[in-house]
Amino acid sequence: MDFATxxxxxxxxxxxxxxxxxxxxxxxxxxxxxxxxxxxxGKMLMAAFCAGAVAAVTGSPWAGLLAGVAGSVALGMVHALxxxxxxxxxxxxxxxxxxxxxxxxxxxxxxxxxxxxxTPSLMKEGRFQPITLPGAETLREVPVIGPVYxxxxxxxxxxxxxxxxxxxxxxxxxxxxxxxxxxxxxGENPAAVDTAGISVARMxxxxxxxxxxxxxxxxxxxxxxLSAGFVKEMTAGRGYIALAxxxxxxxxxxxxxGATMLFGLLEAVSNRYQNLDLGGVVIPVQAMQALPYVLxxxxxxxxxxxxxxxxxxGEPYVxxx
Amino acid sequence: xxLMKHLLGATAALALGAGMAAADPALIYDLGGxxxxxxxxxxxxxxxxxxxxxxxxxxxxxMQSEAxxxxxxxxxxxxxxxxIVMTGFAFGNVLDTVAPDYPDTKFAIIDAVVDQPxxxxxxxxxxxxxYLVGMMAAMASKTGTVGFVGGMDIPLIRKFAxxxxxxxxxxxxxxxxxxxxxxxxxAAWADPVKGSELAMAQIAQGADVIYAAAGSTGxxxxxxxxxxxxxxxxxxxxxxxLHPGQVLTSMIKRVDNSVYGAFMxxxxxxxxxxxxxxxxxxxxxxxxDNNADxxxxxxxxxxxxxxxxxxxxxxxxxxYMTDNTCPVN
Numbered sequence: 001m002d003f004a005t006x007x008x009x010x011x012x013x014x015x016x017x018x019x020x021x022x023x024x025x026x027x028x029x030x031x032x033x034x035x036x037x038x039x040x041x042g043k044m045l046m047a048a049f050c051a052g053a054v055a056a057v058t059g060s061p062w063a064g065l066l067a068g069v070a071g072s073v074a075l076g077m078v079h080a081l082x083x084x085x086x087x088x089x090x091x092x093x094x095x096x097x098x099x100x101x102x103x104x105x106x107x108x109x110x111x112x113x114x115x116x117x118x119t120p121s122l123m124k125e126g127r128f129q130p131i132t133l134p135g136a137e138t139l140r141e142v143p144v145i146g147p148v149y150x151x152x153x154x155x156x157x158x159x160x161x162x163x164x165x166x167x168x169x170x171x172x173x174x175x176x177x178x179x180x181x182x183x184x185x186x187g188e189n190p191a192a193v194d195t196a197g198i199s200v201a202r203m204x205x206x207x208x209x210x211x212x213x214x215x216x217x218x219x220x221x222x223x224x225x226l227s228a229g230f231v232k233e234m235t236a237g238r239g240y241i242a243l244a245x246x247x248x249x250x251x252x253x254x255x256x257x258g259a260t261m262l263f264g265l266l267e268a269v270s271n272r273y274q275n276l277d278l279g280g281v282v283i284p285v286q287a288m289q290a291l292p293y294v295l296x297x298x299x300x301x302x303x304x305x306x307x308x309x310x311x312x313x314g315e316p317y318v319x320x321x
Numbered sequence: 322x323x324l325m326k327h328l329l330g331a332t333a334a335l336a337l338g339a340g341m342a343a344a345d346p347a348l349i350y351d352l353g354g355x356x357x358x359x360x361x362x363x364x365x366x367x368x369x370x371x372x373x374x375x376x377x378x379x380x381x382x383x384m385q386s387e388a389x390x391x392x393x394x395x396x397x398x399x400x401x402x403x404x405i406v407m408t409g410f411a412f413g414n415v416l417d418t419v420a421p422d423y424p425d426t427k428f429a430i431i432d433a434v435v436d437q438p439x440x441x442x443x444x445x446x447x448x449x450x451x452y453l454v455g456m457m458a459a460m461a462s463k464t465g466t467v468g469f470v471g472g473m474d475i476p477l478i479r480k481f482a483x484x485x486x487x488x489x490x491x492x493x494x495x496x497x498x499x500x501x502x503x504x505x506x507x508a509a510w511a512d513p514v515k516g517s518e519l520a521m522a523q524i525a526q527g528a529d530v531i532y533a534a535a536g537s538t539g540x541x542x543x544x545x546x547x548x549x550x551x552x553x554x555x556x557x558x559x560x561x562x563l564h565p566g567q568v569l570t571s572m573i574k575r576v577d578n579s580v581y582g583a584f585m586x587x588x589x590x591x592x593x594x595x596x597x598x599x600x601x602x603x604x605x606x607x608x609x610d611n612n613a614d615x616x617x618x619x620x621x622x623x624x625x626x627x628x629x630x631x632x633x634x635x636x637x638x639x640x641y642m643t644d645n646t647c648p649v650n
Contacts, residue, residue, distance in 0.1 A: 008525040012518055019514075116356025116383075118537070121544070121563065227513045228544050231537045232354060236512045271515070272522045274501050285474065286505055 003144075007151045009268050014156060015226060017264025018163045019044070019218045023242035024249065024256045025163075025170050026214035032174065032251055033207030034187035034312040036090040039079050039097030040215055041239025047072035047219025049105035052119035052230030053112060055126045055223075064126070064224045065159075069216030075101060076212030077205075084204045087316035098239075106232045117232040119223075128157035128225040157225040159217060166214070170253040183207055187310035190317040200317045218242075244296045250307050266292040346371075346584045347380040347402035349393060351409030353510050353536040355383050359557040360536065360576060364408045364431070366558075367577030371584040379584065387507070390415045398423040403588045404441075406580050407431070410477055411507075416440060427590045429583040431576055432477060434594055443579045443595045447477075448484030449631050450572040450604030451532070452638045453624050454554050455488020457606065458530040459496050460620045461552055461569055466497045468528035470519050470542045472535035473509040474502040476642050481534040481556070481572075483647035484638055490649050491636075492623065498650070499523050503538050513541025520545035520553075530554065530569060543568060552615065561611040569615050571607040578603070600632045 023040045030037040050071030055064030075097050082093040106117035113119055133154035140150040174180035185193045186203040194200050222238075223230045241263055248262075249255035270288040300307075348368050350361040368379055380402050382393050390412060397405050398419070404427035407416070413433035420428055420437040429441040436442075458467045469485055471478040486498045501519045503509035516538035520531055524545070531546050532554040533539035539556060540563070546553035547564040555561065555571035562568075579597065583590055597603020606624065608616060630636040639648050 005525070008522070012522060016514075016518060114356075116354045116362075118354075118356060118358075121540070222514055226517060227541055229540075231511055231513050231540065233508065233511050234513060236508050236515070267515075268518070268522075271501070271518050285502055289502075289504055 003147070005272075007147055009265070009272055011152050011155075012268035012271065013261060013264040014152070014160060015264075016267045017261040018156075018160045019221050019226075019238055020242045020245060020260035020263055021167070021257060022159075022163050022214050022218035022221065023239055024245045024260050025166055025253060026211040026218065027243055027246045028170065028249075028251055028253060028256060029183070029207045029214070030211040031246065031313055032187045032310055033183050033204050034190060034310055034315070034317070035080075035083055035204055035208060036094065036314045037079065037208075037211060038091060038094035038240075038243060039075065039101075040211075040242055041235055041237070042094075042098035042101030043072040043075045043212060043215035044219040044222065044239050045098075045105055045233070045235045046075050046101040047216040048223035048234055049101075049109060049119070049219075049230045051216075051220035052122070052223040053109065055122055056113075056120045056229060059123070059126050061126060061128045061224050065128075065217070065220045068220035068223070069213050072216035072219060073209060073212030076208045076215070080205050080208040083316060084201050084208075087318065090314055090316075102233065105230070109230065109232070119230040122224060122228040126224065127228055128159060128221075130155045130157055131161075157221070159221045159225055162217065163221075164257075167253050167257045174253065179206075184310075186317075187312055190312050191320065194317075194319060204317075215239075241292070241296070244300065247307050247309075248296075248299055248304050250304070251310065263292055263296075266295060344401060344403040344588050345377070345379050346587065347382070347397045347400075347405045348580060349397070349405065349407040349412070350381070350383045351407075351411060352384050352387075352507050353409075355381070357537050358560060358563065359539065359555075360574070361408055363558045363574065363576035364406070364580045367580030368584060370577065371581050375585075377584075387411070391419060394419045395422075398426050403427055404429055404583055404586070404590045406583050408576065408580075409433075410475070427588060427592065429579070429590065431579055437592075439592055441583065441590055441592045441595055443583075443597060445574050445576075445603050446596065446598040446638075446640070447481050447572070447574060447604060448487070448638045448640050449599045450574065450606065451481045451484030451534075452488035452491070452631070452636075453599075453606050453628055454532060454570055454572045455485040455490075456492040456624050456627055457488075457570055457616065457620055458485070458532060458552075458554060459489040459492035460617075460623065461615065462493075462496065462528075462530050464527045464529045465493065465495060466499065466527040466529065468499045468520070468523035468526075468531035469501065470516060470523070470531060470533045470535055470539070471500070471502045472504075472538055473507060474505050476645060478502065478534055479645075479647070480641040481532075483641040483649075485532055486647065486649050487638055488627075491627070497527075499526055499528055500650070503535055510536035510538060512538050513544070516541030517545035521549065524549045524551060532556070532572070534572075555607070559607040559609065561607055561609055565611040566614065568612060570612055573605050573607050575603050575605075598632075599628055 047068035051064040051068030054067035082088040083090040109117040136150040136154035245259035248259040274285040406429040410433040434442040520542040533542035547567040552569040
């Protein structure tokens with residue numbers, strides 16, 4: 001494998017890892033606040049649909065992005081209402097969100113556009129275009145650093161840079177701000193937070209709003225940056241992979257970056273080398289495509305060490321009397 | 322429970338009675354969805370043509386999950402629909418068990434062979450059409466490397482790939498063909514993001530014409546090819562209009578003609594195996610305003626000559642599904 005090929009694979013890794021990263025950070029905020037969220041997939045799907053639909057109608061990716069975030073937050077609030085206010089089972093509510101999104105997107109899409117649940121293909125102006133960072137072309141000639149900068153770091157859509165910037169930001173918010181401390185406390189020991197006079201429900205609603213926004217970015221990235229419009233079930237299980245990455249990362253932002261990029265890398269490698277020839281032994285395409293999932297099982301079963309979820313995760317908070 | 326059974330029985334009987342009076346044909350779409358711009362949409366277009374010409378009406382149903390197949394078939398059969406046309410190889414096993422229970426109903430299945438007295442099995446010789454577009458790909462390619470992106474990794478899609486590869490090699494024996502499959506589950510038919518990544522990986526490896534046979538995943542392939550400034554080849558329906566001037570051609574599979582034919586024949590439809598090949602114009606390549614500038618006269622002459630030779634039996638295109646191997650790769 002030469003250097004250029006390596007760069008192409010890493011470039012693909014960044015594109016494929018970004019939606020996972022955004023969804024993973026989304027899950028992180030919600031689960032750190034003590035609300036399990038397996039509805040990431042559904043929220044991403046809804047966001048992808050809203051983004052695709054609005055971008056197709058208005059022709060503006062920014063309007064699409066806003067709509068995607070709004071759609072995702074709306075579903076997030078359904079989850080919040082069911083699991084925080086009505087103290088329902090968080091897993092069941094999450095599953096319901098996934099089913100709801102799966103059906104609703106196609107139904108709305110069919111009624112609005114009559115394309116069988118797809119949204120119309122977007123023109124160039126309706127999508128987030130790759131951004132060429134300043135100096136990318138002049139630096140290209142510099143050995144090693146030049147191609148890395150020009151091919152790998154430059155040339156992604158704005159949402160990719162935003163996603164990477166959100167990693168240190170999430171760390172800072174969670175670890176260094178009063179809001180973050182309270183959010184983590186709500187996930188570990190809500191009774192203590194309540195005793196301190198802070199509303200547990202309010203904190204959890206805020207956390208789920210952040211989750212909704214991040215899922216919205218992930219879905220919009222899929223529909224109006226990577227693709228040119230929404231196609232039914234286009235998230236293809238990425239929300240679940242993000243959940244696995246979240247456990248792998250032990251609910252921490254910086255390891256989340258590593259975990260999601262690892263999954264992105266595995267997918268990129270399996271896309272590039274469909275029949276990997278290891279000096280005589282050919283690994284068939286089916287094995288390559290199963291690799292991300294096999295690795296998930298192996299990692300989660302042994303290599304990750306002890307992954308301890310937030311202690312109050314999954315339990316609705318009931319005020320003591 | 323007993324009451325429920327009686328009620329159900331009564332409704333079924335009623336429905337049967339109502340159905341006898343007006344035997345509307347029915348059409349079932351596979352998981353890709355009715356408007357996939359490709360395979361299922363071709364079936365839909367065929368049915369619509371029948372409606373336009375006869376003024377009749379038909380029942381339609383779109384699959385949402387694997388588990389629905391048998392139920393859907395039985396429900397349509399019990400409402401008296403005749404004939405019932407279904408698109409997709411995945412109905413094969415289910416139809417084999419359902420068909421004997423409704424001996425008076427005619428079924429037609431596209432892309433699979435079901436050996437029952439009341440079933441018409443329509444199979445296409447996609448390898449022939451793919452061979453033709455493969456020749457065009459090789460002639461349009463400047464790098465000598467062309468790509469193929471398949472949907473779910475099944476023998477049917479390997480058949481497309483194998484015919485394509487044979488065509489490429491026929492036009493340019495030194496050409497390299499990169500064959501990629503999107504996945505091994507039905508989700509592979511609807512993952513445009515992965516489709517576009519696969520296309521980008523192929524572009525990076527030098528491919529400058531990519532043939533997509535992957536349902537709506539193919540939309541991502543065509544998009545990535547258009548973004549990357551290379552040519553693509555559509556499948557099943559004419560997809561040339563999706564990116565005018567950037568889709569070299571489309572391998573057309575006349576699913577619409579099969580559906581139209583079955584609907585026209587109505588309840589008297591002949592059963593048995595119906596092979597749609599180049600000679601019967603069941604497969605072919607698309608030429609219209611959108612790709613007129615891309616297809617050179619030499620290309621057209623070469624492809625038409627090859628088509629004539631295939632029809633005459635002078636060129637034999639190997640069918641992957643006969644022995645699950647491909648002579649070239």
